[in-house]
Amino acid sequence: MKTITMAGTLALLAVSGAFHAASAQAVVQADGSSTVFPVTEAMAEEFQKANPNIKVTVGLSGTGGGFKKFCRGETDISNASRPITAAEQKACKEAGVEYIELPVALDALTVIVHPSNDWASEMTVAELKTIWQPEAQGKITNWKQVRSSFPDKPLVLYGAGVDSGTYDYFTAAIVGKEHSSRGDFTASEDDNVLVQGVAGDPNALGFFGLAYFEENADKLKAVKIKLNDAAPAIEPSVENARTGKYQPLSRPIFIYVSKKAAEAKPEVAKFVEFYQDPKHAVELIKEVGYVPLPEAALKAFQERFAKREIGTGFTGSKVGVSVEDLLKEKLVY
Amino acid sequence: MTDISQLSEAEIIRSARRSEKRFALLGLSVLSLTMLVLLTLIIDFMVDGLGRIDYDFLTSFPSRRPNDAGILSAWVGSALVMIVTAALAVPLGVAAGLYLEEYAPKNLITNLIEINVTNLAGVPSIIYGLLALGLFIQMFGLGQTIFVAGLTLALLILPIIIVATREAVRSIPQEVREAAFALGADKWQTVGGYILPAARPGILTGAIVGMSRAIGETAPIITIGALTFIAFLPPSPVGPEFPFINFDWLGSPFTVMPIQMFNWVSRPQAGFHVNAAATGLILLAMTLLMNAGAIWLRYKLRRAMR
Numbered sequence: 301m302k303t304i305t306m307a308g309t310l311a312l313l314a315v316s317g318a319f320h321a322a323s324a325q326a327v328v329q330a331d332g333s334s335t336v337f338p339v340t341e342a343m344a345e346e347f348q349k350a351n352p353n354i355k356v357t358v359g360l361s362g363t364g365g366g367f368k369k370f371c372r373g374e375t376d377i378s379n380a381s382r383p384i385t386a387a388e389q390k391a392c393k394e395a396g397v398e399y400i401e402l403p404v405a406l407d408a409l410t411v412i413v414h415p416s417n418d419w420a421s422e423m424t425v426a427e428l429k430t431i432w433q434p435e436a437q438g439k440i441t442n443w444k445q446v447r448s449s450f451p452d453k454p455l456v457l458y459g460a461g462v463d464s465g466t467y468d469y470f471t472a473a474i475v476g477k478e479h480s481s482r483g484d485f486t487a488s489e490d491d492n493v494l495v496q497g498v499a500g501d502p503n504a505l506g507f508f509g510l511a512y513f514e515e516n517a518d519k520l521k522a523v524k525i526k527l528n529d530a531a532p533a534i535e536p537s538v539e540n541a542r543t544g545k546y547q548p549l550s551r552p553i554f555i556y557v558s559k560k561a562a563e564a565k566p567e568v569a570k571f572v573e574f575y576q577d578p579k580h581a582v583e584l585i586k587e588v589g590y591v592p593l594p595e596a597a598l599k600a601f602q603e604r605f606a607k608r609e610i611g612t613g614f615t616g617s618k619v620g621v622s623v624e625d626l627l628k629e630k631l632v633y
Numbered sequence: 634m635t636d637i638s639q640l641s642e643a644e645i646i647r648s649a650r651r652s653e654k655r656f657a658l659l660g661l662s663v664l665s666l667t668m669l670v671l672l673t674l675i676i677d678f679m680v681d682g683l684g685r686i687d688y689d690f691l692t693s694f695p696s697r698r699p700n701d702a703g704i705l706s707a708w709v710g711s712a713l714v715m716i717v718t719a720a721l722a723v724p725l726g727v728a729a730g731l732y733l734e735e736y737a738p739k740n741l742i743t744n745l746i747e748i749n750v751t752n753l754a755g756v757p758s759i760i761y762g763l764l765a766l767g768l769f770i771q772m773f774g775l776g777q778t779i780f781v782a783g784l785t786l787a788l789l790i791l792p793i794i795i796v797a798t799r800e801a802v803r804s805i806p807q808e809v810r811e812a813a814f815a816l817g818a819d820k821w822q823t824v825g826g827y828i829l830p831a832a833r834p835g836i837l838t839g840a841i842v843g844m845s846r847a848i849g850e851t852a853p854i855i856t857i858g859a860l861t862f863i864a865f866l867p868p869s870p871v872g873p874e875f876p877f878i879n880f881d882w883l884g885s886p887f888t889v890m891p892i893q894m895f896n897w898v899s900r901p902q903a904g905f906h907v908n909a910a911a912t913g914l915i916l917l918a919m920t921l922l923m924n925a926g927a928i929w930l931r932y933k934l935r936r937a938m939r
Binding site: 327329331334337338340341342344345348355356357358359360361369372374489490491492495509511512514515516584587588589 | 694695696697771777855858859860861862863864865886892896898899900901902903906
């Protein structure tokens with residue numbers, strides 16, 4: 301019986317212990333998108349080396365899950381691979397959470413094929429639309445249907461899972477309507493599944509973030525993208541995305557910072573300033589496979605944070621605009 | 634069908650032996666298939682991950698560079714969550730099992746409770762995660778802490794422990810109770826002095842089966858919002874000042890090994906995939922160690938009883 305009494309006492313003590321939780325320590329809480337995770341992780345790692353007394357935690361709830369917590373005031377920073385939606389804006393507003401929208405890097409969505417594919421080295425946006433639009437379901441099943449010079453071979457498609465920001469952005473950029481595409485393709489939230497799929501099928505075509513292509517460049521081939529028939533074919537690369545040449549598939553990725561947290565917790569402001577500092581931001585972002593923002597944009601967003609300007613410049617995914625264009629958008633809260 | 638009356642006795646015996654053999658063969662092949670799957674898994678993990686496991690891997694925090702990354706925060710988190718889970722689920726589960734078996738009147742309500750407890754053991758773990766998210770985190774505002782994770786997993790394995798306790802208690806011969814009563818022991822003395830010690834091996838098995846399940850759970854922990862990158866440890870439970878132990882660690886944010894694995898598997902760099910395999914290997918080893926500990930303890934207890 302002694303053991304049970306002891307365990308009971310322990311449990312009771314446990315409950316009382318949990319209530320005076322770890323509020324005394326300086327902790328910066330970030331959560332959200334798995335796409336932005338590697339960037340925030342790298343920042344957190346270096347930031348903690350520079351500031352050993354501040355702790356940073358990064359969660360992995362997905363963009364939507366991250367915003368849910370953020371708008372309840374549970375986190376200080378929300379990682380997002382797409383801009384905040386109208387519904388999320390409303391939730392934040394109702395809870396009185398004011399947010400500062402900060403693009404932190406670019407991701408170049410990459411269309412990839414099997415390395416033995418010698419016909420599709422470049423494709424136009426219109427051709428990609430032919431493949432991916434909802435009307436193509438069950439009909440466009442052969443490469444020849446995409447362009448008459450393509451061989452008579454079956455077309456096998458792989459793409460990001462439909463709950464991901466990657467899927468939302470790709471459909472907005474290619475099909476023209478967010479979250480709308482054919483349904484008969486292999487969808488996976490895990491990009492490594494897509495890598496395996498395309499690397500193992502000579503007739504496959506797929507898309508995902510640049511980092512996954514660069515790590516598997518020996519197994520895959522990237523398709524150069526032409527904005528229209530007259531435009532030059534642009535290769536997906538850090539440089540082309542950074543200079544804004546790679547369109548329409550480069551997209552900004554964001555962190556949303558709670559204004560209240562930034563003002564009440566000095567460690568949050570310090571972390572965001574570290575995040576935006578071009579001195580290490582550029583190197584760290586490149587290291588984890590993403591595209592750093594152009595200098596001018598970095599500076600402008602630093603200013604936005606310094607002034608604590610709240611609101612979003614987006615209504616849904618915006619396609620084909622350069623980061624400089626984003627800066628001119630009026631912020632709405 | 635052959636008419637059994639036309640067969641000689643020898644033939645009937647032979648036919649029975651044949652079907653016996655067939656069944657044994659079937660059982661053996663099913664067993665070896667399961668073992669083969671497990672073995673493949675372990676060997677695959679070993680090929681990928683064994684070379685990665687070293688002192689640094691166990692004592693480093695996660696990092697953006699696969700080769701610098703380690704699982705210190707993950708295994709410490711897993712261990713602490715398990716301690717909370719055990720401290721909550723074992724006493725509660727044993728008490729509930731004992732009550733249902735020894736004290737509760739046999740009526741409709743008891744039956745209903747018993748059926749429900751058994752059913753609860755089969756509820757998918759994500760449901761417990763959602764319950765914990767709604768109740769502990771959103772309603773009570775307890776936050777994403779080690780304590781809440783332990784509490785959630787305790788709920789998850791409570792039915793397993795209750796069922797195991799009841800089975801163990803039920804298997805004790807009625808004569809033991811009668812003998813105790815005959816010697817003048819009251820109910821509590823009987824339960825505390827005879828029933829519980831005799832049921833201990835069975836209870837222990839149930840507890841370990843439950844704990845082994847809890848340590849590998851990902852879904853409920855992700856649902857309540859465990860973190861993925863965390864480069865510090867919870868405050869130490871043992872301090873230099875009086876009273877030398879503290880419970881601050883219960884309120885600390887945390888990560889656990891299955892989540893660290895989940896994150897690494899989805900990363901683009903191949904180095905992270907190796908890390909994930911190594912983490913899986915360590916998780917597997919921890920589970921086996923727990924099971925081995927249970928078997929050893931049970932053996933010791935059985936010996937002590939005789």
